[in-house]
Amino acid sequence: xxxxxxxxxxxxxxxxxxxxxxxxxxxxxxxxxxxxxxxxxxxxxxxxxxxxxxxxxxxxxxxxxxxxxxxxxxxxxxxxxxxxxxxxxxxxxxxxxxxxxxxxxxxxxxxxxxxxxxxxxxxxxxxxxxxxxxxxxxxxxxxxxxxxxxxxxxxxxxxxxxxxxxxxxxxxxxxxxxxxxxxxxxxxxxxxxxxxxxxxxxxxxxxxxxxxxxxxxxxxxxxxxxxxxxxxxxxxxxxxxxxxxxxxxxxxxxxxxxxxxxxxxxxxxxxxxxxxxxxxxxxxxxxxxxxxxxxxxxxxxxxxxxxxxxxxxxxxxxxxxxxxxxxxxxxxxxxxxxxxxxxxxxxxxxxxxxxxxxxxxxxxxxxxxxx
Numbered sequence: 340x341x342x343x344x345x346x347x348x349x350x351x352x353x354x355x356x357x358x359x360x361x362x363x364x365x366x367x368x369x370x371x372x373x374x375x376x377x378x379x380x381x382x383x384x385x386x387x388x389x390x391x392x393x394x395x396x397x398x399x400x401x402x403x404x405x406x407x408x409x410x411x412x413x414x415x416x417x418x419x420x421x422x423x424x425x426x427x428x429x430x431x432x433x434x435x436x437x438x439x440x441x442x443x444x445x446x447x448x449x450x451x452x453x454x455x456x457x458x459x460x461x462x463x464x465x466x467x468x469x470x471x472x473x474x475x476x477x478x479x480x481x482x483x484x485x486x487x488x489x490x491x492x493x494x495x496x497x498x499x500x501x502x503x504x505x506x507x508x509x510x511x512x513x514x515x516x517x518x519x520x521x522x523x524x525x526x527x528x529x530x531x532x533x534x535x536x537x538x539x540x541x542x543x544x545x546x547x548x549x550x551x552x553x554x555x556x557x558x559x560x561x562x563x564x565x566x567x568x569x570x571x572x573x574x575x576x577x578x579x580x581x582x583x584x585x586x587x588x589x590x591x592x593x594x595x596x597x598x599x600x601x602x603x604x605x606x607x608x609x610x611x612x613x614x615x616x617x618x619x620x621x622x623x624x625x626x627x628x629x630x631x632x633x634x635x636x637x638x639x640x641x642x643x644x645x646x647x648x649x650x651x652x653x654x655x656x657x658x659x660x661x662x663x664x665x666x667x668x669x670x671x672x673x674x675x676x677x678x679x680x681x682x683x684x685x686x687x688x689x690x691x692x693x694x695x696x697x698x699x700x701x702x703x704x705x706x707x708x709x710x
Contacts, residue, residue: 382406385420392425392523397496400523404498407515422515425522430648432521433635436542438532438568439552444578448552448618449529450486455625456527457494464520465489468513468542469500469533496525500533510541511662514655517545543571544654547644548631551575553595555587570602573611574630581617588615607643609634673706674699 383391383399388406391399406418439445453463465486489495498516500509517528530546532538543549551572569575575595580588595613605611612630616623638644668674681699684690 388421389424395524403519404516407512425518429518429521432526432528434528434546436530436546436549438539443552443554444618448578450489451618451621451624453489457492461527462494462525463527464496464525465529466498467500467531467533468538514545539568548573548634553577554579555591575613577615578618580615581620607638668703671703674703
């Protein structure tokens with residue numbers, strides 16, 4: 340580099356320019372590549388994911404769960420290979436469904452019961468099904484921040500709900516995530532429902548024990564609770580039974596016990612108990628866990644536990660078939676543009692609903708027959 344500047348010529352009086360610095364070498368291309376790819380997750384082979392999961396590597400488990408949640412075909416292909424490898428190592432956990440009215444203190448309860456499990460050498464995974472995530476594009480990440488103790492527990496794994504579209508899609512992915520968590524050595528799986536509606540039914544179809552959390556109010560606890568949810572419950576817990584609320588909680592528990600007596604005997608031969616607890620004060624929580632263990636022991640002894648798991652597996656096979664067929668039909672290149680026209684014909688009473696459906700189905704079957 341030349342240090343001679345024209346501006347230093349004597350004719351330019353009072354002007355002086357210092358010598359510059361040496362021009363550096365061009366930026367190393369490898370360094371740039373490393374910088375740009377830093378933080379980008381590399382997709383491992385199915386065997387590498389499987390080995391990491393079996394060894395209990397939480398980072399690799401989380402990456403595999405992300406693949407399961409992904410809608411990209413290349414991710415789904417790898418995810419299904421991982422699931423197949425993990426299946427022989429799954430099924431050894433206790434799956435617990437937890438639902439409750441908003442404000443019942445579900446997060447506090449899950450954390451309190453979760454800490455009780457992990458403090459007794461148990462490994463816990465907390466998953467969630469959130470049908471509202473498709474509408475709001477949100478998730479229950481807030482739960483992870485509320486469960487501060489549990490989220491930092493090395494024996495606990497908290498995973499927010501995947502926003503995978505339909506409730507059926509979210510549920511199927513959650514069921515596949517259960518398999519991965521069980522293969523990773525988690526002995527207990529909590530599946531929390533967020534929101535109300537069909538999510539309780541879906542969670543009930545993938546758990547061994549279904550827990551309904553309630554709180555005492557103004558004496559009308561039974562109002563607004565769907566009979567179906569009451570019938571699904573294997574136990575009812577009245578939370579926040581502390582301080583001035585203690586007496587109200589006992590009264591609410593008595594009301595629920597009376598209501599449950601009116602229900603028919605369950606197929607499992609189990610009579611759902613009603614308990615009170617204070618998750619905030621960690622009172623009555625270990626009694627809830629004792630009830631869960633009693634239920635598991637009883638239903639394993641009378642074979643209901645294994646039969647129910649088999650029924651659930653069969654149910655999810657048919658649900659998956661229905662979901663894939665529905666998706667393929669509505670995304671078919673011939674069907675998609677025809678739907679609005681047929682819908683208008685039906686609304687104008689020009690064509691019946693049944694004829695419209697059959698014509699669309701005929702179009703679909705012919706299109707896949709020609710492929």
